[in-house]
Amino acid sequence: NAGVTQTPKFQVLKTGQSMTLQCAQDMNHNSMYWYRQDPGMGLRLIYYSASEGTTDKGEVPNGYNVSRLNKREFSLRLESAAPSQTSVYFCASSRNRGNEQFFGPGTRLTVL
Amino acid sequence: LAKTTQPISMDSYEGQEVNITCSHNNIATNDYITWYQQFPSQGPRFIIQGYKTKVTNEVASLFIPADRKSSTLSLPRVSLSDTAVYYCLVDTGTASKLTFGTGTRLQVTL
Numbered sequence: 001n002a003g004v005t006q007t008p009k010f011q012v013l014k015t016g017q018s019m020t021l022q023c024a025q026d027m028n029h030n031s032m033y034w035y036r037q038d039p040g041m042g043l044r045l046i047y048y049s050a051s052e053g054t055t056d057k058g059e060v061p062n063g064y065n066v067s068r069l070n071k072r073e074f075s076l077r078l079e080s081a082a083p084s085q086t087s088v089y090f091c092a093s094s095r096n097r098g099n100e101q102f103f104g105p106g107t108r109l110t111v112l
Numbered sequence: 113l114a115k116t117t118q119p120i121s122m123d124s125y126e127g128q129e130v131n132i133t134c135s136h137n138n139i140a141t142n143d144y145i146t147w148y149q150q151f152p153s154q155g156p157r158f159i160i161q162g163y164k165t166k167v168t169n170e171v172a173s174l175f176i177p178a179d180r181k182s183s184t185l186s187l188p189r190v191s192l193s194d195t196a197v198y199y200c201l202v203d204t205g206t207a208s209k210l211t212f213g214t215g216t217r218l219q220v221t222l
Contacts, residue, residue: 004155033210042199042212043156058208090155098144098203103155 001026004104006091012110013081021076021107023091031094032074033101034058034066036087043090049074050097081111116202116213123219130187132216134200137181145176145183146201150215156199159185187218195220 007022025032030051035043045058049068063085065077074093078085088108092101117135124130136145144163148156160167162174162183173186187194200213 042215044212045208045210048210056206056208058210092155097205100146100158100161101148101156103157106153106155 003027004091004093004102006089006104006107008107009105010108012112013078014112015082017081018077018079019081020078021089021091021109022073023075023104024073025093025102026072027093027095027102028071029093029095029102030071031097031099032068033092033094034064034074034076035090035092036060036085037090037106038087046076046089048097081109083111085109086111116200116211118198118200118213118216120214121217121219123221124190126191126220126222127189130190130194130218130220132185132187132198132218133182134185134213135182136200136202136211136213138204139180139202140204143180143202143204145174145180146203147172147174147183147185148199148201148212150197150199159198190218190220192220192222194218 004025032049034046037043044060047066049055067075088106090106091104094101146161147159150156160172160174167174175184197215197217199215203210
C-alpha cells in the first residue's frame with residue numbers, strides 16, 4: 001500500500017497562475033483533508049471531505065477550491081495564486097472523521 | 113474557533129521522561145484528543161488518541177483530567193530520534209473546528 005500520495009512534490013508559480021494539487025489514498029478511507037502549514041506554524045485545515053461528492057470549508061478556505069470525485073482522490077485547486085499562498089500543503093485521510101489521520105509527504109508551493 | 117495551546121519548545125536528555133501539555137479549554141463533550149509527531153519535511157504521524165483518563169500504547173501515554181480542558185502526552189525514556197515537533201489535535205466534529213495545537217518542538221540531547 002502506498003498510503004497517501006501527493007503530486008507534485010514541489011511547485012513554483014507566478015502570481016495569478018492556477019494549479020491543481022492532487023491527492024490519492026489507497027486505504028479505502030471515507031474522510032480526506034487538505035491542510036496548509038506555513039513556516040514554523042501548525043497545520044490549518046483548508047477543506048474537508050466526509051465522502052465522495054461532499055466537501056466542507058475548514059479554517060482557511062479562501063482562495064481554494066476542492067473536488068472529491070471519487071473515494072480515492074481529493075484535489076485542491078488554486079484558481080489565481082497569491083504570494084500569501086506560499087506554504088507546504090498536506091493531504092490526509094482517515095477511516096472516518098475523528099479517526100487516526102494518515103498524511104501524505106506534502107507539496108511545497110512557492111508563489112512569486 | 114477553539115484555541116489549542118502548547119509550550120513552544122522543550123529540551124530533554126536521552127533516557128528521561130518527557131511530558132508535553134496541551135490546553136483545549138473549549139473542548140466539547142464528544143471530542144477526542146489526538147497527538148501527532150512531525151519530523152522536518154514530513155507529514156505528521158499519529159502517536160496516540162484518547163477521550164478521558166489515561167490511554168497507553170507501545171510508544172506513549174496520554175493523560176486527560178476529568179474536566180478535559182487539557183491533556184498531557186508522556187514519552188517514556190526519550191531517545192535522540194524523538195527530536196521532533198509534537199501537535200495535539202482536538203476535533204469538534206465540524207470542518208471549521210478541527211484545530212491543531214501550536215506545536216511543541218522537543219529537542220533531545222545526550
